[in-house]
């Protein structure tokens with residue numbers, strides 16, 4: 595789709611999107627949205643095409659902050675999800691442009707359940723992938739073992755029930771705050787790969803669309819993992835220009851699951 599068409603689509607579709615869910619959502623109950631039954635795995639020659647020239651290698655045990663090997667790929671990774679407009683805009687971007695995204699949601703935000711039906715086909719085709727970011731976004735280094743595990747397990751339940759995501763090798767510690775103890779707990783629960791980043795939208799504070807585009811200009815480079823947050827509506831206004839940047843730099847978006855497969 596032409597980028598202008600995407601912009602118009604955003605303008606038409608987002609006026610009704612949920613907005614402004616903030617800290618209050620932390621205490622909200624888990625959204626009750628049943629994930630669809632998994633479709634049978636198609637034969638190899640009918641699998642949807644993944645990104646060109648990308649062959650997945652086993653996900654490593656330990657910390658990663660960039661994509662493996664040479665290439666012209668870019669991993670856009672989006673965390674949290676406290677703003678419904680931003681989540682809906684990203685889902686629309688993926689649907690309409692084929693952009694590949696990796697989400698690290700906190701299940702405590704209802705925005706994910708609100709967008710689940712649109713996400714399901716993207717998950718099924720592998721165009722979007724997921725990692726665990728804990729249920730309610732604590733600094734896990736400050737929690738006892740049992741609470742770290744509970745934060746991860748509760749978010750696993752959310753990923754499975756709401757989005758149909760049954761397993762992922764990836765987790766991202768909130769605030770990037772982790773240590774050997776938290777990483778071992780995550781690995782025991784099926785997340786051996788601690789995903790950090792080497793580029794950022796720096797949107798842990800309030801940012802303008804122009805600042806987001808400037809961050810893209812700084813950090814959209816080959817084999818980068820860039821972190822952003824679906825936490826404020828300014829992201830919506832920046833998406834078209836950010837996508838243009840990916841095109842002009844001749845980068846190819848990939849999910850983390852495109853480049854790293856779950857260990858057998």
Ligand SMILES: [Zn+2]
Pocket residue numbers: 673674727731768769
């Ligand atoms: Zn986060």
